[in-house]
Amino acid sequence: MQGIDAIFYIIVLIASIVLHEVAHGYVAYAMGDRTALRAGRLTLNPLVHLEWFGSIILPLVLVLSGTGLVLGWAKPVPYDPGQFRNVRWGTFAVAIAGVVVNFFLAIIFGLLFRFAPSLGFSATIQSFFLTIVIVNIVLGVFNLVPIPPLDGSKVLFSLLPPSYGHILATLERYSLPLIIFFVFFGWKIIQPVIYFLFTLITSVSL
Numbered sequence: 001m002q003g004i005d006a007i008f009y010i011i012v013l014i015a016s017i018v019l020h021e022v023a024h025g026y027v028a029y030a031m032g033d034r035t036a037l038r039a040g041r042l043t044l045n046p047l048v049h050l051e052w053f054g055s056i057i058l059p060l061v062l063v064l065s066g067t068g069l070v071l072g073w074a075k076p077v078p079y080d081p082g083q084f085r086n087v088r089w090g091t092f093a094v095a096i097a098g099v100v101v102n103f104f105l106a107i108i109f110g111l112l113f114r115f116a117p118s119l120g121f122s123a124t125i126q127s128f129f130l131t132i133v134i135v136n137i138v139l140g141v142f143n144l145v146p147i148p149p150l151d152g153s154k155v156l157f158s159l160l161p162p163s164y165g166h167i168l169a170t171l172e173r174y175s176l177p178l179i180i181f182f183v184f185f186g187w188k189i190i191q192p193v194i195y196f197l198f199t200l201i202t203s204v205s206l
Contacts, residue, residue, distance in 0.1 A: 006063045008128065009070055012135045013059060014046055016105060017074045020098035020139060021049045024077040027097040031090040033083035041077045049074040058183070071138050071183070076149045088158055095154035102140035106133045110201035130202060137197050141190050147179055148172040 022044060025036030036042055041049065050056065054073035062070045084090025112119075113129040121129075146152040148171050157168045171178065195206050 005131075006070075009131055009135065010059055010063065012132050013070060013072055013139075014050065014055065016102060016132075016136050016139055017055060017072060018044055018046050018049050019101050019105070020143070021074045021077050023097040023101040024079070024094050028077065028079040028084075028090075028094045031084045031086075031093060033079050033081075033090075035080045035083070036077045039078050049077075051075045062183075070135075071142050073143075073150070091154060092158040095151045095158060099140045099143050099151055099155075102136040102143070106136040106140065106197070106201055109133050109136075113202050113204075130204065133202055134194075134198055134206075137194050137201070141194050141197070145182060145186075145190065146171075147182060148175040150179070 022042060025041045028036050029042065051074060056072075059070050059072045079094055081087045081091050109129045109132040112121075113126055113133065116126045116129065143150050144152040144155070146156045148154075148168065153168060153171060157164060199205050
């Protein structure tokens with residue numbers, strides 16, 4: 001990944017991360033919790049959501065290393081499950097909201113890519129559509145990995161009995177090294193899922 005492609009990829013990544021986080025906040029608000037609103041997180045201003053390591057340093061390292069994989073995350077949107085009308089399902093809904101937004105964006109731009117020739121879009125625009133699709137599929141699948149603070153951990157443990165809470169606490173204690181390890185060594189686990197979804201949505205094979 002070089003030049004303008006890398007720059008556009010990172011711009012799409014940041015925009016997609018911001019939409020992902022705002023979705024968390026709005027669903028929490030809809031569930032009765034105003035924590036994200038009071039924290040000023042119901043905004044599309046990227047400066048409010050981004051954090052140095054997950055949003056800037058890691059994507060740049062991955063671009064410069066030439067791995068072909070560029071991903072990241074933002075500061076988790078704060079929420080108070082105690083304010084939800086239903087704690088268990090409220091937690092699940094907030095956790096899954098960001099992933100749903102990412103897959104929704106992937107599907108929308110995948111459809112635009114499929115109909116691009118008949119709509120008169122240039123090859124460059126079609127390439128941009130594909131970038132938006134792959135970025136959002138990667139974010140969606142990556143965030144379903146059950147390592148805190150990724151959404152997959154909240155989705156999983158909201159469905160499990162409370163007695164499993166000690167496992168979540170242990171994972172949270174070692175979350176950063178676990179995520180770094182997964183990014184560099186666990187990529188191959190989710191890679192086939194990403195490729196399958198990309199082909200399903202765009203009809204193009206990676």
